[in-house]
Amino acid sequence: MTAPIAGGGDLPGDDDNRGTNPAAPSGGHLFSLRAKVFDADDLRRAHTRIAHEIVERNHGAADVVLIGLYTRGVAVAHRLAEAIERFEGVAVPVGAIDVAFYRDDIGLRRIQPLGPTEVPVDVAGRVVVLVDDVLFTGRTARAALEAITELGRPRAVQLAVLVDRGHRELPIRADYVGKNLPTKVAEDVRVRLQGVDDGDDGIEIWGPES
Amino acid sequence: MNDLLSIDDLGAAGIGDLLDLSDSFVEVTQRDIPKIPALRGKTVVTLFYEDSTRTRLSFETAAKRLTADTMSFTAASSAVGKGESLLDTVRTIEAMGVDAMVVRHRCAGAPHRIASWIDAAVVNAGDGRHEHPTQALLDLLTLRRRLGSDSFRGLRVGIVGDVRHSRVARSGVKAFAAVGADVTVVGPPTLLPESLEGWPARAATDLDDVLPELDVVYLLRIQRERLGSALLPSLREYTSRYGLTAARAARLKPDTVVMHPGPMNRGVEIAAEVADGPASIITEQVANGVAVRMAVLWSLLGSGGPVA
Numbered sequence: 470m471t472a473p474i475a476g477g478g479d480l481p482g483d484d485d486n487r488g489t490n491p492a493a494p495s496g497g498h499l500f501s502l503r504a505k506v507f508d509a510d511d512l513r514r515a516h517t518r519i520a521h522e523i524v525e526r527n528h529g530a531a532d533v534v535l536i537g538l539y540t541r542g543v544a545v546a547h548r549l550a551e552a553i554e555r556f557e558g559v560a561v562p563v564g565a566i567d568v569a570f571y572r573d574d575i576g577l578r579r580i581q582p583l584g585p586t587e588v589p590v591d592v593a594g595r596v597v598v599l600v601d602d603v604l605f606t607g608r609t610a611r612a613a614l615e616a617i618t619e620l621g622r623p624r625a626v627q628l629a630v631l632v633d634r635g636h637r638e639l640p641i642r643a644d645y646v647g648k649n650l651p652t653k654v655a656e657d658v659r660v661r662l663q664g665v666d667d668g669d670d671g672i673e674i675w676g677p678e679s
Numbered sequence: 680m681n682d683l684l685s686i687d688d689l690g691a692a693g694i695g696d697l698l699d700l701s702d703s704f705v706e707v708t709q710r711d712i713p714k715i716p717a718l719r720g721k722t723v724v725t726l727f728y729e730d731s732t733r734t735r736l737s738f739e740t741a742a743k744r745l746t747a748d749t750m751s752f753t754a755a756s757s758a759v760g761k762g763e764s765l766l767d768t769v770r771t772i773e774a775m776g777v778d779a780m781v782v783r784h785r786c787a788g789a790p791h792r793i794a795s796w797i798d799a800a801v802v803n804a805g806d807g808r809h810e811h812p813t814q815a816l817l818d819l820l821t822l823r824r825r826l827g828s829d830s831f832r833g834l835r836v837g838i839v840g841d842v843r844h845s846r847v848a849r850s851g852v853k854a855f856a857a858v859g860a861d862v863t864v865v866g867p868p869t870l871l872p873e874s875l876e877g878w879p880a881r882a883a884t885d886l887d888d889v890l891p892e893l894d895v896v897y898l899l900r901i902q903r904e905r906l907g908s909a910l911l912p913s914l915r916e917y918t919s920r921y922g923l924t925a926a927r928a929a930r931l932k933p934d935t936v937v938m939h940p941g942p943m944n945r946g947v948e949i950a951a952e953v954a955d956g957p958a959s960i961i962t963e964q965v966a967n968g969v970a971v972r973m974a975v976l977w978s979l980l981g982s983g984g985p986v987a
Contacts, residue, residue, distance in 0.1 A: 567703060570717035570745075570977075579983040585706040619712050 500657060500675040506650060507672035512631070512662075515647035516545070519629055520552035522645050523598055530557050532595045532624070536564040538613055539583035542601035544662045545631060549600065564588035568612035586616070593621035598645075602660040604630040607641035632672060634658045648672065682794045682801040683975055686812045686853040694819065694857055695829070697974050701820050704970040704977070707744065718745040721778040721980050725804070726769070726793075728754040728784045733941060733965070734804050734814075738781045741972035747980070750777070765789070766796060773797045778980050782806070800979040811846040814940055815854035817971040821964045822895060825936055832859035835892055838880075839921055840899030840948055841870040841911075847940045848899055852880045863889055866921060869910045886921050890930055897938045898923055898948045914947055921948070928953045936960055 507515070524530050530553050537546030543565045550561045569582040599613050610628055617626060629645035634652040652658060656676040663670055680688060689697065707715055723742040725735050735751065742749045752772065759768065772780070779800040782790040787807035794801040805811040823829065836855050842848040842864045855862045856879035863881045864871060871882050883889045890896070905911045918924070923937065928950070931937075937949070937959045945951045954961060 570707075570715040570981075575717060575719075575981050576983060581982065582700055582703045582977075585703045587706070615716070619710065619715070621711075 499678045501678050503656065503674040503676045505671060505673050506632075507648065507670075509670035512647075512670045512672065515631060516548045517552050519645045519647060520549045521556070523549065523627075523629065524553060524557055526627070526644070527596050530559040530561050533598060534562045534564060534588070534590055534592060534595050535598050535600055535629075536566055536588060536592075536613075536617070538599065538601040538609065539565060539567050541660055541662055541665055542599075543584075544665050545602055545629075546598075546600040549598075549629070562590045564590075566613060566616050568609055568616050571612035571615045573608060573612070586620075588620055591621055592617065592623045594624050596625045596627065597623040598627045598629050600629045602631050602662075603658050604628070604633045604641075604643050604646075605636055605658075607637045607639035610641045611639050631660055632658055650674070680978060682790075682803075683812055683979065684791050684794060684801065684803045685810050686815055686850050686857065688812075689857075691857045691859070694816065694854060697816060697971070697978065698820050698823060700978065701816070701967070701970045701974040702824075704744075704973040705820075705824075705967065707973070708966070708970050714744050714746060716746045717977055717981050718742070718747040721745075721747040722750065722776060723747045723779045723781065723976060723980075724750040724752060724772055724777045725781045726752045726772065726783070727804070728759070728782075728789070729805070730755075731783055731805065734783065735781075737965075737968045738802075738804060738813075738972050738976075741969050741976055742779075744969065745973055745976060745981070747778075747976065750775075765793070769793050769796055773799055779976060802975060802979070805846055807846065808844050808849070809846050810850045810853075812850050812854075813968070813972055813975060814847050815850035816975070817964060817968040818851060818897070818938060818940070819854055819858065820971050821938070821960050821967045822936060824967070825960050825963070830859070831855065834860040834894045836860045836862045836895040836897060837865050837883075837886075837889055837893040838862065838897045838899065839865040839886060839923070840901060841905065842866050842899065843870050843872050844902065844905070845899050849878075851897065852878055856880065860895075863893075865889060867911075867917070870905075887927070887930075890927060891932065893935055894932070895936050895938060896923060896931065900940065900942065901944055901948050903944075918947055922946075923949045923953050925950050925952050928956065928958065931958065938964060941965065 527533055535546040535550055537543030546563050550563045553561050564587055566586045567583050569580050597617055627644040630643045631647035632650050633643055633646045634650045636654055656674055659673045659675055661668060661671050707713055725738050727735050739749045777799050781802045781804050782793055783804040784806050787809035789806050790801050790803040803810055803812055838848050838851055852862050863883050865883045865886050868884055875882055939949055939961045943949055943954055
């Protein structure tokens with residue numbers, strides 16, 4: 470009944486369930502910083518571009534609802550909504566979902582629900598844009614698709630991520646990508662967002678010390 | 680946490696984590712399709728040696744909303760009448776492949792004994808006069824959601840009625856005290872514990888004395904089987920001294936909350952208009968019971984580790 474407890478984001482698909490301390494040792498290895506990929510300005514530009522792409526692709530934002538995946542996806546969704554409101558003058562509804570109960574690795578490892586699912590509008594007939602910080606194996610996105618289905622039947626579901634780091638294990642791709650980032654499986658991509666994490670906004674690659 | 684047998688298993692932090700988790704499940708129970716696949720392939724059996732339709736249904740509903748399979752065993756319709764021992768019954772059920780056993784038994788400690796026999800998780804759904812931990816958890820959840828605050832510190836809680844024979848009171852006192860509330864048990868001396876040793880609470884025998892100070896009035900069900908004995912001579916006398924009548928309710932502070940674990944004896948421990956009035960959160964208690972039991976089952980079977 471008990472699974473080994475992971476110390477950090479060392480398991481594929483674990484990117485939404487890791488601790489908030491970026492310096493924490495992961496899975497018994499010490500992780501160290503390999504590269505800073507984005508700084509705060511880069512991240513701001515990526516948000517702005519993705520927001521524009523969402524509006525362009527959907528011919529406006531009238532039917533769009535942004536649904537963030539806990540924890541950082543929710544913060545990203547709010548930033549995208551603010552950007553869309555700034556240049557388009559439309560207040561896009563923002564929701565939050567927790568995919569913990571829909572994961573396919575329940576019982577295989579420790580899973581902690583992150584917060585209550587809150588979607589302020591009926592998704593039926595709308596365009597749902599799922600928002601997360603990192604796309605990795607695709608298993609979190611798959612769980613999110615299942616979770617969304619239980620809330621209603623959207624006209625379309627799209628996926629927006631700040632980083633696509635590759636290593637997909639399922640036939641899933643993102644519609645909007647901030648940065649394609651080739652990584653090794655053992656590495657860890659850490660997105661830092663003000664309001665969720667300490668320090669400045671940024672994206673970093675961390676890896677186990679050899 | 681392998682089992683949930685007593686509020687003592689949790690501590691203040693464990694209680695807080697389970698309540699946070701329960702908030703997620705409250706949202707699930709309010710959906711159009713209140714079902715999630717979290718415990719697909721798990722089997723939960725309810726093993727009830729004492730009648731309690733509402734608690735059994737609440738656990739079964741919780742398991743079903745998590746997509747677990749459920750089985751139910753009641754002593755009345757079982758081989759117990761043919762002389763099968765508790766050990767044999769439990770081993771037989773476990774051999775069918777169950778992941779959790781929800782146990783109600785008239786003997787205090789029966790769930791603890793069962794937990795020592797089997798690998799499946801055991802949840803105490805009420806054992807004798809001892810404990811009923813999920814009731815205490817759902818009470819805290821309901822109160823927390825009404826108050827809109829995570830803090831119970833300094834909250835004045837009065838638990839009124841047959842405290843001596845009540846497992847609801849025992850778990851409730853422990854849970855309220857663990858989260859920092861200030862608990863007073865109120866009732867006639869014959870229905871209060873002989874000694875308060877081990878109870879983190881004060882005792883009072885005059886309800887009218889303490890009533891105006893209380894933030895929460897928690898009424899216990901008067902068990903009619905005690906009626907007529909030396910412990911409880913008459914219902915009318917009980918109601919006149921300890922019932923929450925409309926006249927007494929009028930003396931409560933404006934934001935005081937009224938709770939009851941059910942089933943209610945309207946007109947005995949609580950007046951109908953108080954039970955249905957704005958101060959009452961009795962209906963919410965029932966609804967939240969399912970969410971709390973979902974949280975407990977998820978913690979034991981799905982989370983892959985202890986809560987927190």
